[in-house]
Amino acid sequence: MEKLLIEGGHRLSGTVQISGAKNSAVALIPATILADSPVTIDMLPDISDVRTLCTLLQEIGGEIQFIDHTLTVDPRSMVDMPLPNGSVKKLRASYYLMGAMLGRFHQAVIGLPGGCNLGPRPIDQHIKGFEALGAQVTNERGAIYLRANRLRGARIYLDVVSVGATINIMLAAVRAEGQTIIENAAKEPEIIDVATLLTSMGAKIKGAGTDVIRIEGVESLHGCRHMIIPDRIEAGTFMIIGAAQGRELLIDNVIPQHVESLTAKLREMGADVQAGEDQMLVSRNPGKLKSVDIKTLVYPGFPTDLQQPLTSLLTQAEGTSLITDTIYGARFKHIDELRRMGANVKVEGRSAILTGSTHLEGAKVRATDLRAGASLVIAGLMASGVTEITGVDHIDRGYDHLMEKLSNIGAHVWREAIDDEELPDRLKRNDR
Ligand SMILES: CC(=O)N[C@H]1[C@@H](OP(=O)(O)OP(=O)(O)OC[C@H]2O[C@@H](n3ccc(=O)[nH]c3=O)[C@H](O)[C@@H]2O)O[C@H](CO)[C@@H](O)[C@@H]1O
Numbered sequence: 001m002e003k004l005l006i007e008g009g010h011r012l013s014g015t016v017q018i019s020g021a022k023n024s025a026v027a028l029i030p031a032t033i034l035a036d037s038p039v040t041i042d043m044l045p046d047i048s049d050v051r052t053l054c055t056l057l058q059e060i061g062g063e064i065q066f067i068d069h070t071l072t073v074d075p076r077s078m079v080d081m082p083l084p085n086g087s088v089k090k091l092r093a094s095y096y097l098m099g100a101m102l103g104r105f106h107q108a109v110i111g112l113p114g115g116c117n118l119g120p121r122p123i124d125q126h127i128k129g130f131e132a133l134g135a136q137v138t139n140e141r142g143a144i145y146l147r148a149n150r151l152r153g154a155r156i157y158l159d160v161v162s163v164g165a166t167i168n169i170m171l172a173a174v175r176a177e178g179q180t181i182i183e184n185a186a187k188e189p190e191i192i193d194v195a196t197l198l199t200s201m202g203a204k205i206k207g208a209g210t211d212v213i214r215i216e217g218v219e220s221l222h223g224c225r226h227m228i229i230p231d232r233i234e235a236g237t238f239m240i241i242g243a244a245q246g247r248e249l250l251i252d253n254v255i256p257q258h259v260e261s262l263t264a265k266l267r268e269m270g271a272d273v274q275a276g277e278d279q280m281l282v283s284r285n286p287g288k289l290k291s292v293d294i295k296t297l298v299y300p301g302f303p304t305d306l307q308q309p310l311t312s313l314l315t316q317a318e319g320t321s322l323i324t325d326t327i328y329g330a331r332f333k334h335i336d337e338l339r340r341m342g343a344n345v346k347v348e349g350r351s352a353i354l355t356g357s358t359h360l361e362g363a364k365v366r367a368t369d370l371r372a373g374a375s376l377v378i379a380g381l382m383a384s385g386v387t388e389i390t391g392v393d394h395i396d397r398g399y400d401h402l403m404e405k406l407s408n409i410g411a412h413v414w415r416e417a418i419d420d421e422e423l424p425d426r427l428k429r430n431d432r
């Protein structure tokens with residue numbers, strides 16, 4: 001087990017290459033199950049969620065080659081092997097195995113997923129969609145059993161706008177008989193990316209990226225080659241780092257439209273943000289940053305996945321900021337850790353109220369989830385002294401070579417092994 005150390009206070013400049021999108025990758029990989037010949041995906045991020053999914057596809061008989069960010073999956077020998085336990089618990093997106101295996105085999109057994117603990121994360125809308133397509137779905141001892149004699153297209157209205165349910169229903173519906181219409185669908189860019197891959201495989205999908213998606217089921221899907229979209233959350237994390245400590249930090253391989261809500265907030269705070277064709281240039285202005293209010297919303301609103309990273313930057317803004325998470329009302333586990341570093345912030349219900357600007361000081365802190373980890377990294381880069389972050393496995397789920405990318409722009413960051421015996425009780429007891 002390792003911890004991450006950051007000596008804060010250094011100005012950062014240079015270029016950061018953004019990797020492929022985690023939340024696309026974790027759906028594109030299960031989608032390959034639906035093909036009847038090999039699928040190649042280029043520019044996948046080298047993160048543990050991707051490696052876990054590769055292992056899961058191998059467990060069901062897939063042949064996998066993952067070299068230099070390019071993944072080739074040969075799905076021809078795959079079988080409908082039950083996956084009630086094990087690696088499925090390591091990540092959230094193992095739920096996409098349900099839709100993809102249901103589409104191909106008309107049956108699947110998949111353990112309930114893991115992923116970031118952000119409070120309740122039900123999958124009732126996924127199940128409602130599978131049932132509408134004709135599947136029988138039961139929950140037995142923490143695993144979801146799905147079985148269908150036939151999959152038939154259906155009209156499905158999502159009660160909650162859900163990224164996961166929209167993609168999962170799409171994965172099963174591309175192989176159903178007849179037309180499926182998903183209403184009140186999520187509109188995130190990752191949904192368009194998955195629809196693009198499925199279309200290249202021979203699926204008939206219209207409306208991805210709008211709130212009504214129409215799918216005409218087909219009898220078979222074939223292999224293809226696909227280039228993943230850039231990770232807007234990783235890009236956003238580095239934009240925040242640029243606004244915190246940047247001296248002309250160039251963020252390369254980003255779709256500026258995907259980060260518009262963050263760009264607007266950073267400019268409102270007084271950071272210097274310039275958009276190019278596929279690059280963003282971000283610098284910290286010499287003056288004080290200004291406080292802003294944030295409310296997370298579904299795309300194109302402000303993403304919940306950037307709420308925690310931006311909270312760290314707001315500790316440096318003068319005045320009071322109100323941060324409200326309407327997607328995950330309990331996504332505030334990073335707040336206690338930021339307080340250890342000197343932040344003046346409290347949580348009330350679905351909101352955090354933060355008063356800046358405060359001096360942050362390096363401390364021993366724990367990443368309780370992926371973006372809490374990102375928020376602590378940002379705080380560490382701004383703090384005086386050294387910050388030690390445990391719970392690095394959460395960060396490794398979603399940031400490709402974060403240490404190297406930070407070192408390349410001038411950050412003083414490194415990893416050290418930790419001996420469990422050395423850990424304070426607070427860290428031993430909890431899930432790292
Ligand atoms: C792997 C992946 O892509 N993860 C992202 C995905 O998670 P995920 O797909 O799990 O998130 P959803 O979009 O499904 O969740 C949105 C909201 O709907 C609720 N809900 C969801 C499904 C359901 O069946 N019932 C229900 O009530 C959730 O509790 C949450 O409050 O979108 C989230 C919201 O943008 C992001 O934070 C995650 O990074």
Ligand SMILES: C=C(OP(=O)(O)O)C(=O)O
Binds near residue numbers: 093114370
């Ligand atoms: C919440 C996240 O991931 P997951 O849904 O995979 O837990 C995230 O990427 O911020």
